[in-house]
Amino acid sequence: MNKKPVISVVLVDNHPLVLEGLRAILETYEHIKVVGTAGAVQPGLDIAARQAPDIVLLDINMPQISGIDAIEIFKNAAPSTKILMLSMHDSREYISASVVRGASGYILKDVPNEEIIGAIETVAAGGTYFSTGVSDVLMQGKRTKENDLPITAREREILAHLAIGRSNREIAGLLDLSVATVETHRKTIKRKLGVSTTADLTRIAIEHGLNPAV
Template sequence: MTIRVLLADDHPLVVDGIRGFLETYDHIEVVATATNGEEALAAFAAHNPDVVLMDLNMPVLSGLAATEIMRERKPDARILILSMHDSPEYISTALRHGASGYVLKEVPTEEIVDAIEKVHAGERYLCTGTEQMIAPERGREPLTSREQTVLLELASGMSNKEVARSLDISVRTVETHRKNIKRKLGISSTAGLTRYALEHGVLRE
């Protein structure tokens, strides 16, 4: 059975390289390519591929947004994220948006083919090393109500001093909350906290 693949990535060299090695396999056919999320949606509608190989960071419309829309239009769409980002945030976010799997661009080409086959068969695929990264998140310690409040204020751009003043607590207490929030969420940066808050409805755009 031929697996019909839509390849979406905004880097022409990446597209050419991946398309070239995929087409050396008799059972895989690249039916279309796209350089942004909007093109990917159009190609998805026109070609109805078996598997979409999707980059996360693309212009016009991101891979995450395109993934979500594809799953809304076709709930059984098989979408495999191909990314250079190996952080737990990216991986878990992609899965929450409906991705069927996640594979890093740096893996051997044989693993990408294996991922396509697994996703096509209806399985979830996480490339070597990523399963361990997101495993802690599934059994993650929940945030306390105070930590959720601190997260909201930090994510909205307030400094530690401003949060302390707003909640009538010490700056040191805010720093402790901040450290605990980052530890529980597995997030290392303030930008990551903001992204988490947006994605989980804690903070609105």
């Protein structure tokens, strides 16, 4: 059996019990390596700049600098690092702001441990992840700007599914398409919208209130 690639993680949360609890959970998985923890943004930045981890798991409610404001700072300090937000809040404003600033995912603190691991794995692999409950909130926006997008109705539908973290295979199954067709649509959407990442697609879907029909 092939071993999973090791994913390095830095934890940033101002609650010591949460921080130690997360560390304890993550360290039970062989392929997750916690390379640092911090109770405030600045020491977290110092660790990230030094370690260049795959993932920074970042709480939103931080002293001095909020987690949302810190996203861009972390991305400047460690450009290859992906940011996964951790929060008690399922507010659309928080979720949208996090994605617009460059976060690759948003999970709630009360999700099962397995979902936290799944989110870390997905984001480390270059995907986006929104935890149970967050996806619904994410797509509850108004659809008034939907038709402003220079893409077809089918492409809008696929974009909505991509934005909540569904894979090409999942979308293909839901829409009765081949995986290759979905991948072609994904590439076309990126070209038409002038973006290169799934995070960019997620941001655009949020801004236009796209909502998957399935």
